[in-house]
Amino acid sequence: MTESTMKAPKKALRPVKWMRENLFSGWFNTALTLAVAYLLVTSVGPLLNWFFLDANFVGSDASDCTGAGACWLFISQRLNFFIYGFYPDELQWRVDTMFLLLAVAFVPQFVERFPGRKWLGLFGIFGLPVVGYFLIPGGTFGLEEVQSSKWGGLMLTLILAYIGIIASLPIGILLALGRRSDMPIIRGICVVFIEVWRAVPLITVLFMASVMLPLFLPEGVNFEKLARALIGITLWQSAYMAEVIRGGLQAIPRGQYEAADALGLGYWRKMGLVILPQALKMVIPGIVNTFISLFKDTTLVLIIGLFDILGTVQSTVTDPAWQNVAIEGYVFVAFCFWVFCFGISRYSQNLERKLDTGHKT
Amino acid sequence: MKKQTIDTRPAGPKPWNDPRVRSLFFQAIAIAFVFWGGWVLVDNTLSNMESRGISTGFGFLNETAGFGIIMNLVPYDATMSYGRTFWVGLTNTLLVSAMGVVAATILGFIIGVARLSSNWLVAKMALVYIEVIRNIPLLLQIFFWYFAVLSNLPSPRQSVDVGGALFLNNRGLYLPEPLTQEGFGIVWGGILLAIAAVVGIRIWAKKRQLATGQIFPTFKVGVAILVVVPLVSYLVAGSPIEWDIPALKGFNFGGGITIIPELAALWIALSLYTASFIAEIVRSGILSVSKGQTEASKALGLPNGLTLRLVVIPQAMRVIIPPLTSQYLNLVKNSSLATAIGYPDLVAVFMGTTLNQTGQAVEVVAITMAVYLTISLLISLFMNIYNRAVAIKER
Amino acid sequence: MGNSMTDQTLTSETQTPPKDQSDKKPGIIRVEGMHKWYGDFHVLKDLNLTVDQGERIVICGPSGSGKSTFIRCINRLEEHQQGKIIVDDVELTDDVRQIDTVRREVGMVFQHFNLFPHLTVLENCCLSPIWVRKTPRKEAEASAMEYLERVKIPDQANKFPGQLSGGQQQRVAIARALCMKPKIMLFDEPTSALDPEMIKEVLDVMIELAGSGMTMMCVTHEMGFAKTVADRVIFMDGGEIVEQAPPHEFFTNPQEARTQKFLQQILAH
């Protein structure tokens, strides 16, 4: 048939046709394409050189960084500090165990149809904090105690984000229910709580937690700096969490509430068995998104003197033993955050798409 | 209101089974709990402050601050009061926020539209920008601009010189400052005249359209008037502006406007970061207008430009504005990261230095939080008014 | 209460005619001088109605006449503001315990099914027997399966509601209500969200249920159903009960002008 004779030339012309349609349609687009392409060509070369070709990978200290490119030595030499902070070397297996468990619990979440991934997820949410509570600080089960002032680096970043999100979830649920309650005073209290925390920057909350919390507590009672920061972060985050969950509650059709009422379920059963399971599932993407912002926001703790991953890097780039390594340090931290945040946000977008199309199982 | 006639009711339920009584009971408990908690906090705080010898009250606002601030929009020196430091910090916060809002909006709209461009390369570049920038912590970006880029600029003597009027070095960006001379009143008059003329033309064009159906090119003519009339009056008045051009004096520049590196780093980082979020908002706003709308409008015979102006943009803006305002609010809150690089914003000056010197944590934190609360309430007030206006249009 | 439960359970396959009046309780639902307002809008005006046990009532009337509101007052999904509603000797007041008691005795089927999408069909059915009646799970599941068989979808028990057709969903909703072993069933336009071929399967289940002697109140526009099943047809308009009569009288010889007009409109198409 004619079809087969017509197909061949079409195929051969495809890239040209594609380029004409997508890159060079009209003078404006052509100019734009050329300009962007020029920028790309002129910048990619030097960047590649700096990153890889002229970069220094081997050696032991600053004097080995002789090339014109990046001094990646700096990262590899201080990597232990960036990941564990001041956590003693011989006890770092405890942190490694937690990293491993974290990966076991959450990496399968990206693989659809992974057997038992739901249970792994639940372990990650409920079991992991318990394991970590005993493992990281030690002091029980014959584990040597490690003061929280020695925690730092990536490990501390993960602890802050993780506890912040897990602890704020139940508080957020209660606040969201309270905000939708028909008791005006309960509603009022929840609205004020939520709106005040949401209005103020995290920095002020952290300042408050580090400066004012000791004043609020009765004499003799005191928390470590890390615990104070966690209290601040949790309260602040729970306000955001409450708003996300409220969105889910609002999206549940009224018929669901009525059907539960008609079956004679009381308030807590109605919420716990019928409404919240649906609402929470619906807002998982929203919760994941708040997690991403919290994860990025944990960097702020360096302002009150905790050494999260950015804090450890920031404190070493000014180290006189190394010169001009700020960019390398920042690129390293940026890369760590980017991998986490981009991966998680992709996951949440997939989830959103699946929920959108009503793919229910 | 509910109509209630109690007489037709039988003897009421036992109080503990009556939802009204229950709800009152729970609310009373909640109130009691809040008051009790508040009282415990106040009590603890007062006794703690007493034992540490910290005074209370807002009297400290009138005491001499005694520290310098590297940038001030309102007049300030170290002999002024703590109250004055508050204003310096607040104006600095508002300045960087306003600059950030403007830049982030422009950049965000450009990138958002680029993301939807039919040009593959441009769309992909916009995507890369968005995905890279918004997944890296803002604080890190601020550090990057401040410590890695701006502090590596040449010293004042080797400044980057743009046309002999604009200088860039590691002490900041130096711009010429326009100083209005005598006779500038004429230019003001010209500007006012132009605005009045444009308003007049709009009213006239609308009336004419109602009467005859003819459409007057208001926009183009308006822009022309706004440019030409002030320009002519400027020339007529004899160019009454003198530029104060920065010049190297000793080790540093003097004269002109200085943008200190702290402000520049914060501004650049805030704008780039927020723009990546705004771009996504713009993109989804435009996409939210269904294809059917464009098709319907084209079927009515409206040309592309009008379809965009009368159908797509109004609907997209309805979707864009609410999340956009919350991005503005985020930007204002994020400007408090200034503390980390020493830009003297409200948090750095007031919650930082002033709090450290006076020790009056409760008062200082309360004032600072009140400021942010006010800003956020103002923004949500604006949001509500806007939403109401849009909702009315919907019917 | 307990002993009378046996004759509502759907254990007999045969469509037994209503049993002898002697073991029926008169006035299982009593509505006396009931009024309801939405804000200032007077939706229900002085309603009076007595329903005996085993009686099947069909309520019809034009849209917005307050049928749904009325039927939802009976299990207190809506609150009335004046008058009395007494269900199985329990008066609906502000007393939460009495509301709970009534809701346990009254099953309800909604126009839009309102199945819980996150639970399987079986879990939907077992939810309130387990949590409200405190039935052991095994027992609850067994009895749920029985009811699912009655509504002819036992094979769908482990599917989720979203995977069923509309007619199947509505039958699950009926089974779910029956699982509480209610004395009274309320239906609010159970078939009006369904396609014609699905209407029949739901109506068949309802007819069978009526045959088993269940007390039913049913808002519907299915006049065929009213004619074959109902003991009484109630016509509502503007928030009032305009007329009530046995079906043959109601359809052949309506007394009120408003009823006549309504019937003309309904029968016209």
Ligand SMILES: Nc1ncnc2c1ncn2[C@@H]1O[C@H](COP(=O)(O)OP(=O)(O)OP(=O)(O)O)[C@@H](O)[C@H]1O
């Ligand atoms: N929550 C509410 N608030 C205010 N008015 C309401 C509310 N619910 C219903 N109404 C009004 O009460 C009247 C009766 O409503 P109802 O739903 O009982 O009518 P209906 O007879 O069931 O109509 P349909 O056949 O369309 O379902 C209607 O005029 C409706 O507008």
Ligand SMILES: [Mg+2]
């Ligand atoms: Mg209805």
